[in-house]
Amino acid sequence: MSILDEFLFPFCVTAHSFNHDKSQVALCPNSNEVQIYSRSGTQWTLLHVLKEHDLLVTSIDWAPRTNRIVTCSQDKNAYVWTLDTVANTWNPTLVHLRVNRAATQAKWSPLENKFAVASGDKCVAVCYFGEDNDWWVSKHIKKPIASTVLCVDWHPNNVLLACGSTDMKARVFSAYIKGVDEKPAASAWGERLPFSTLCGEFESPSCGWVHSVAFSPDGDSVAFASHDSSITVATPSTGEVLSVRSHYLPFITLIWTSPRSIVACGHDCSPMVFSKDGASWRLTRKLGEDDKSRRSATASPSNNNTAFNLFRQMDSRNQPTKTTSTDGSLKSVHQNTITELHHDPSGNAAEISTSGLDGRLVLWAVQA
Amino acid sequence: MAHRKLAIDGFDEEHQQIAQQMQYLSTKSGSEVASLVDQKASAVRAAITRGNSAEALEKALSEPPYGHGLEAAQSANALLVAEVLMATRTQEVNDVVTSLSEDNRDVLLKYIYHGLAHPAEFNCGVLLSWHERVVEAGGLGSIVRVMADRKSI
Numbered sequence: 001m002s003i004l005d006e007f008l009f010p011f012c013v014t015a016h017s018f019n020h021d022k023s024q025v026a027l028c029p030n031s032n033e034v035q036i037y038s039r040s041g042t043q044w045t046l047l048h049v050l051k052e053h054d055l056l057v058t059s060i061d062w063a064p065r066t067n068r069i070v071t072c073s074q075d076k077n078a079y080v081w082t083l084d085t086v087a088n089t090w091n092p093t094l095v096h097l098r099v100n101r102a103a104t105q106a107k108w109s110p111l112e113n114k115f116a117v118a119s120g121d122k123c124v125a126v127c128y129f130g131e132d133n134d135w136w137v138s139k140h141i142k143k144p145i146a147s148t149v150l151c152v153d154w155h156p157n158n159v160l161l162a163c164g165s166t167d168m169k170a171r172v173f174s175a176y177i178k179g180v181d182e183k184p185a186a187s188a189w190g191e192r193l194p195f196s197t198l199c200g201e202f203e204s205p206s207c208g209w210v211h212s213v214a215f216s217p218d219g220d221s222v223a224f225a226s227h228d229s230s231i232t233v234a235t236p237s238t239g240e241v242l243s244v245r246s247h248y249l250p251f252i253t254l255i256w257t258s259p260r261s262i263v264a265c266g267h268d269c270s271p272m273v274f275s276k277d278g279a280s281w282r283l284t285r286k287l288g289e290d291d292k293s294r295r296s297a298t299a300s301p302s303n304n305n306t307a308f309n310l311f312r313q314m315d316s317r318n319q320p321t322k323t324t325s326t327d328g329s330l331k332s333v334h335q336n337t338i339t340e341l342h343h344d345p346s347g348n349a350a351e352i353s354t355s356g357l358d359g360r361l362v363l364w365a366v367q368a
Numbered sequence: 369m370a371h372r373k374l375a376i377d378g379f380d381e382e383h384q385q386i387a388q389q390m391q392y393l394s395t396k397s398g399s400e401v402a403s404l405v406d407q408k409a410s411a412v413r414a415a416i417t418r419g420n421s422a423e424a425l426e427k428a429l430s431e432p433p434y435g436h437g438l439e440a441a442q443s444a445n446a447l448l449v450a451e452v453l454m455a456t457r458t459q460e461v462n463d464v465v466t467s468l469s470e471d472n473r474d475v476l477l478k479y480i481y482h483g484l485a486h487p488a489e490f491n492c493g494v495l496l497s498w499h500e501r502v503v504e505a506g507g508l509g510s511i512v513r514v515m516a517d518r519k520s521i
Contacts, residue, residue, distance in 0.1 A: 168518070206474065208516035228516040229509030245470055247507020250516075268508075 003288060003333060004351065004363040007044060013355035014339050015057060020064035021346055025361065026050075028057040034071050036090070052079055052092045059105040063112040064345040070095075070115050072103035078117050078127070080136055095136040097125050101148070109154045113180055116161050118149035124163050126175040126195075141173050141196045151212045155219045159184040160199065162222045164210025170224040170234075172200040188220045188237040202234040205243050211252040211266070217259055225251040225264050231274060233262075233281060244274060244281045253341040255352065257366050263287075263352060265341050270332040271354060271364060287364055288333040334360055401433045401441040409448055421456040422464045428452050429472045429479075434519040442521055447489070449479045454494050465501045477502050478514050478521050 011029040018025050024038045024047065032053045037044035053073035062069045069090070072078040076099055079092040097103065101120030108115045117125045117138070122145045125138040146167035153162045154175075161175040174193035176184070185191075189199040200222070204210075208228035215222050221235040227250045232243040251266035257273075262281070265271040273285040329335055336358035344351040355361050396404070408427055415424035428449045433441040456464055468476065480499050483490035503511060 205471075206513040206517040207519075208513075226516075227512070229512045245474075245509060245513065247509045249508050250512055 002365055004365050005042075006333065006363075007042075007361045009044075009359040009361065011359055012336075012339075012357040013359055013361060014357070015060045016340055016353070016355040016361060017060045017062040017069070017342065018345050018353060019062050019067070022344065022363075026060050026062055026069055027355070027361070028060060028071075030056070032057060032073065032075075034060055034069070048090055050081060050090055050092070053077065055102075058103060059107075061106055061108050061115065062345065063108040066112045068108075068112070070106045070108060070117075072097075072106040072117050074102035076100065076102060076119075078103055078106055078125075080115075093135065095127055095138065097127070097138050098140070099123065099125060104149065105151050107152050107154060109158045109175075110156055111158045114158070114175070114177060116152045116154065116163075116175060118152045118163060120148040122147055122149070122165075124149050124152055124161065124173070124175075126161065126177065128177050128180045139177065139195060141175065143196070144198065144201075145171070150210060153214045153222075155187075155189075155215045156217070157184045157187060157219060159193070160187070160189055160215075160219070162213045162215055162224075164213040164224050164226070166209045168203055168207040168209065168226070170202045170210045170213050170222065170226075170232075171198060172222060173198055188235070200234065200236050202232065202241055204228055204230050204232045205245070206230065208250070211250065212254045212264075214255050214262075216256050223254060223256065223262055225254045225266070231262065231264055231281070233276075242279075242281055244283065246272070246283060248272065253338065255341055255343055257343075257349060257352065261366075263341065263366060265338040265354060267337050268332075269330055269334040269336060269338060269356070271338070271341065271352070273366065286332075287366070288362075289331050333362055334358055396435075398438055398441070401435070401438050402444070404431065405433060405441045405444045405448070409444070412448055412452060416452060416455045421452060421460055422467045424452045424455070425449070425464055425476070426468070426472060429468075429475045432475055432478075432519075432521050434521065446479055446482050446521065449476070450483055450490050450495075453480075453498055454491055458497070461498060461501055465498075465505050468505075470506075473502060473506050474510055474513050474517075475521070477506065477510050478517070481514055482521060 013027050014030045015028040026034050026036045028034055032055055034050040034057055036048040038047045053075050055074040057071050057073045060071050069081040078095040078097050081090040081092050084091055099119040099121040103117050103119045105118045114128045123140045123142045125140055127136045127138040130137040145165055148166045149163050151164045159176045159181055162172045164170045174197040176195050204226040206228035208226040210224050210226045213224040221233050223233045225231045229250045230243050230245045234241045249267035251264040254264035256262050260276040262274045263271050271287040274281050275284045334356040336356050338354045338356045341354050350366055353363050412424045412428045433445055480495050483495045
């Protein structure tokens, strides 16, 4: 559970997405722009600035194989950017979303021929490329969503879509588009599912906005993190809905790192690992807080004297040890809320990346 | 949001229905809930006089009268829980809190906050000391759950 890399940017990073081999990253510096950086050694150099949105860019997703970026923003628009290799510029294509409120999250489907955009207009827009009109068209999933949709996630079969909303529920819909998708095999969620069929609806024990939703690697379970500081895992085939109430502040993003482990992070600034042992889920690890080599390097000038300094302070100031170090910073790597957590796009299941409001972009190695 | 003078969603008929859908409605009627609280009261008081605070608290926290329009039963239940909290000896508070299930601990925290909001009727000093123990056991997450839960006591 070590930190592979840690980068500090001089702005809050509200959204990030790596390209297929992690040599470039697209970030939103809490503004209406998307900045693309490329890696040179331990630094990132700015390559492109994608300026097309009018308001805050809420989500960026970089499709690893087709190399297209979808961005969506509070200005009710989404753009698909394609790289013009000759001119070395990214060219935007407007997506006809037809929503009347801000877009909150956009994600490419596993086959990268569709993407879903969650919006405040109580709907999810599933977009695909309409060949006859030569632009991206959308179909809306509306019923029975009662409020803003905060997050979406695709099932590995490219047809099912999970979404979490501020009406306290996480739902699974079919986003089958005729002409774009092949008929999917029957799964635990149902068979012969036309577009917009509700396949499952779940709630956490104390309700709360659903901030993040994710299908398990095999697609048989869906996990969601809600604002009541809990994560819930629902498996329709066994009918069980297991919740873990955490002691920490709410999580706003989560992903599965293996069929039996989930990493969640949010307002408590550290990724937390939850594992399934036997029949229930529980918190097993907090990443980044016991990385002694890193902490001693930053906490005190003399590397090996942290323990000595600690007791000396306790003695001279007559204060019990506090949870923060003497310079006021948090013990965790991120010093502020973690905004996004992603898998490694090159398919390496043991690596994850996080971005936070403190401007850090951190790559972690999660031991299985 | 300075440009918005009208609350647009308020004019939307569909929205009113959906907002109602999101309220937590009790499955029992007002009188049923009231009688339930009364029955609990006698069992709880008996447990208090026996000196068994843990059992009294569990009974008082079981089946809380969630829902709208049940103010009488809800305040009666809140006073009942407060009785147990004040009757428990200070050395026992820690043990009682650790013996509670996660669900009951969250419900207890809801009652503690309810009591702290009405200082005229509840002994806030006692409530604060219970609050400290419950948050030690449940962490900040339990406070977040009190605030996020739609089911109001």
